Amino acid sequence: MERLTEERKGEADSVLDLDPKSGVAGGVQDVYGEDQATEEQFITPWTVSVASGYSLLRDPHHNKGLAFSEKERDAHYLRGLLPPVCISQELQEKKLIHNLRQYQVPLQRYMALMDLQERNEKLFYKLLIENVEELLPVVYTPTVGEACQKYGGIFRRPQGLYISLKEKGKILEVLKNWPERRIQVIVVTDGERILGLGDLGCQGMGIPVGKLSLYSALGGIRPSACLPITIDVGTNNEQLLKDEFYIGLRQRRATGKEYSELLHEFMRAVKQNYGEKVLIQFEDFANHNAFELLAKYGTTHLVFNDDIQxxxxxxxxxxxxxxxxxxxxxxxxxxxxxxxxxxxxxxxxxxxxxxxxxxxxxxxxxxxxxxxxxxxxxxxxxxxxxxxxxxxxxxxxxxxxxxxxxxxxxxxxxxxxxxxxxxxxxxxxxxxxxxxxxxxxxxxxxxxxxxxxxxxxxxxxxxxxxxxxxxxxxxxxxxxxxxxxxxxxxxxxxxxxxxxxxxxxxxxxxxxxxxxxxxxxxxxxxxxxxxxxxxxxxxxxxxxxxxxxxxxxxxxxxxxxxxxxxxxxxxxxxxxxxxxxxxxxxxxxxxx
The missing domain is CATH 3.40.50.720 (NAD(P)-binding Rossmann-like Domain)
Structure with a gap:
């Protein structure tokens, strides 16, 4: 691990990691993982290695697209993998907002933004921050409601953890499957009361994803410290149960002891895996569960219900x-x-x-x-x-x-x-x-x-x-x-x-x-x-x-x-x- 002095912190955001045996470059090495944002300020810097070349262009955390400089293209095996032009992040942003404005349907804008988030994370957040008044209704209410209703049809790749009744007894193992270890904020829903739209079951995932995008864009919590989670205990929405594209459990909602035991295992596992200081935000739970969960865990965990509080x-x-x-x-x-x-x-x-x-x-x-x-x-x-x-x-x-x-x-x-x-x-x-x-x-x-x-x-x-x-x-x-x-x-x-x-x-x-x-x-x-x-x-x-x-x-x-x-x-x-x-x-x- 490379140790940096205070004087070099500002300039040495990334270095090239060489394989000690072969001397061949192993990729971009980001000394601070992703950013210093919302990190404890007195920890030793760490290194994270990411692949070079073609794999780098498919890593949303580090991909810069056409903004890679000539020097970076040489150093990280990107020659020929990109068109010859080098452009600024500002020009990329200008092109994207122009393209988004061509869409007449808000859901198309939502899908285009989700695609951007999956291929170039920093550009997604830059675009959202710089155009917040225009894009907030797209990534959040009201468009996110329609996105949840149609989530099964537009689902492309998972953007969080899905914990269903199938995972009962194994929730800690499931949390360990998530690649990031330093989680600071979790937004969790069981999908029973999504906005004013009712029970959308597993398709309520659009809400935690959208909320955490705003945590990063508006509140400055680094994206890798955010974890969206959906607890799938079934749905009472008959239309979804009959929908061939529905992505959740095809059964009526679990209630009573079965429900409370799953939630209790989840809360214990989160604390065990991420510690005392991880913020758990309850989102769009039905009234009877929302109040009970807040009262039950408010004295033992760092919990917050956005709908109530x-x-x-x-x-x-x-x-x-x-x-x-x-x-x-x-x-x-x-x-x-x-x-x-x-x-x-x-x-x-x-x-x-x-x-x-x-x-x-x-x-x-x-x-x-x-x-x-x-x-x-x-x-x-x-x-x-x-x-x-x-x-x-x-x-x-x-x-x-x-x-x-x-x-x-x-x-x-x-x-x-x-x-x-x-x-x-x-x-x-x-x-x-x-x-x-x-x-x-x-x-x-x-x-x-x-x-x-x-x-x-x-x-x-x-x-x-x-x-x-x-x-x-x-x-x-x-x-x-x-x-x-x-x-x-x-x-x-x-x-x-x-x-x-x-x-x-x-x-x-x-x-x-x-x-x-x-x-x-x-x-x-x-x-x-x-x-x-x-x-x-x-x-x-x-x-x-x-x-x-x-x-x-x-x-x-x-x-x-x-x-x-x-x-x-x-x-x-x-x-x-x-x-x-x-x-x-x-x-x-x-x-x-």
Missing amino acids: GTASVVLAGVVAALKLVGGTITEHTFLFFGAGEAGTGIAELIALEMSKQTKAPVEETRKKIWLVDSKGLIVKSRMESLQHFKKPWAHEHEPVGSLLDAVKTIKPTVLIGSAGVGKTFTKEVVEAMASFNEKPVILALSNPTSQSECTAEEAYTWSKGRALFASGSPFDPVEHNGKIYLPGQANNAYIFPGIGLGLVISGAIRVHDEMLLAASEALAQQVTQENLDEGLIYPPFKNIRNISAQIAANVAAKTYELGLASHLPRPADLVKYAESCMYSPVYRSYR
């Missing part, structure tokens, strides 16, 4: 920013949710915690400012016996109310939040009612994908006569109303989870605490400028997302140190600069 954090940030326009403190406002599942109750609880933090009142008291409507109407005390456990804290004293419209008229909320996964539920009557008793009604239509959104941006602005402060889960184009242009915000979890993940990694966190989520929300809300607010935006532009993620990471890390849950010691003096220094860079490196 990530959504809550990003929505709280939007609310805090919106109040700068509406006026008043958060405790002076009344919240009404349509949807009382993991997203709705998660957001409600974090808002109640923020109220409690500001007023020092017990959270049981602050919950009374928050009301939830489910499929049976307003959640009230008289329904207590029939309620699922996670809904019970929100059952307040009130007469029964059957419909959302009646609940809006009765409760008179200042903030209306939709998280039920049911489209077109914020009707004209509902929005007009909100506008009738609020000068600036805050309306958040969060359900994904776009088809499930409670209302469109145009509907919200038109029906409120341009007075609504609107944000949605899926992106909407700007809206013109009465000669004024309105820019709808997107309450996208991609604002939050990459920064939270980076903050947990750089501090060496061992547990996730609610106070870290509040810290993330506060950091995001602080990034909304007066100029953004003047345009009606309650979230900052995505083009600044890497800077935003660094700010969030610093806030989360600071709270981690404050709570005594950090293991990377001593604490860096400037956490923002430290976070930025740890972020993965997709810029090509020179090979010698």
Whole structure:
């Protein structure tokens, strides 16, 4: 192993590895594996050898395509394997974005980007970072939903680990099959509740793959430290079970003891193989499993549920920013949710915690400012016996109310939040009612994908006569109303989870605490400028997302140190600069 001095670290990104017996070059040797990003800063550098020549061009981690220089082509046996022209990474990026824009169908863009990721990883991330506002809806919501629905038909090569009931008793061995050893973030799903699309079984893999792409592009976690996993326990989707292209187990979903034993073996194996500090993000589990898994493993593992906690954090940030326009403190406002599942109750609880933090009142008291409507109407005390456990804290004293419209008229909320996964539920009557008793009604239509959104941006602005402060889960184009242009915000979890993940990694966190989520929300809300607010935006532009993620990471890390849950010691003096220094860079490196 070549040991490098501090002075040479910057220049010696790669060296040529010679076979000690033959003296023949063995390929590119990358001294730092892939990058220094999100690595512990005091470890001895290591070397990794990769093949030269034809094999190098098929290695997505090191391939640069036509950007290999003349010198590199000679040194690494690439002469004749590439056309003679040498071009820059910037020109490659320009060509690719031009080609992507030729596709009329979003799914074709998604497939083209996945192909790029499989052949040239750094170029994929450079393209995504430089064009984040344009490409985020392709690699994430809403296009990723369609990709999951059709995953069996478009499946080409695996991009993660598939752990099914067939692997029960052997999960540790399966984890060891993954080529990377230094995993820092795992995103795992069982595919039962993909976005607002329901049970997609094994084809839910598109979600962990997409989320981890954003962890690297937006949060700077190096790609080789990310592991997407799908737990396949079957599916109750009859259409998929009959689909000849379906890639998962053809059986009904396992439940009860069989399910919990598989998940428990998985959680133990992950900790055994990757250690205490690997972040496990639960994604798109059904309500009954999501809450149980978070409660069960929150005290023993570094776990985070993006649907419950990530959504809550990003929505709280939007609310805090919106109040700068509406006026008043958060405790002076009344919240009404349509949807009382993991997203709705998660957001409600974090808002109640923020109220409690500001007023020092017990959270049981602050919950009374928050009301939830489910499929049976307003959640009230008289329904207590029939309620699922996670809904019970929100059952307040009130007469029964059957419909959302009646609940809006009765409760008179200042903030209306939709998280039920049911489209077109914020009707004209509902929005007009909100506008009738609020000068600036805050309306958040969060359900994904776009088809499930409670209302469109145009509907919200038109029906409120341009007075609504609107944000949605899926992106909407700007809206013109009465000669004024309105820019709808997107309450996208991609604002939050990459920064939270980076903050947990750089501090060496061992547990996730609610106070870290509040810290993330506060950091995001602080990034909304007066100029953004003047345009009606309650979230900052995505083009600044890497800077935003660094700010969030610093806030989360600071709270981690404050709570005594950090293991990377001593604490860096400037956490923002430290976070930025740890972020993965997709810029090509020179090979010698």
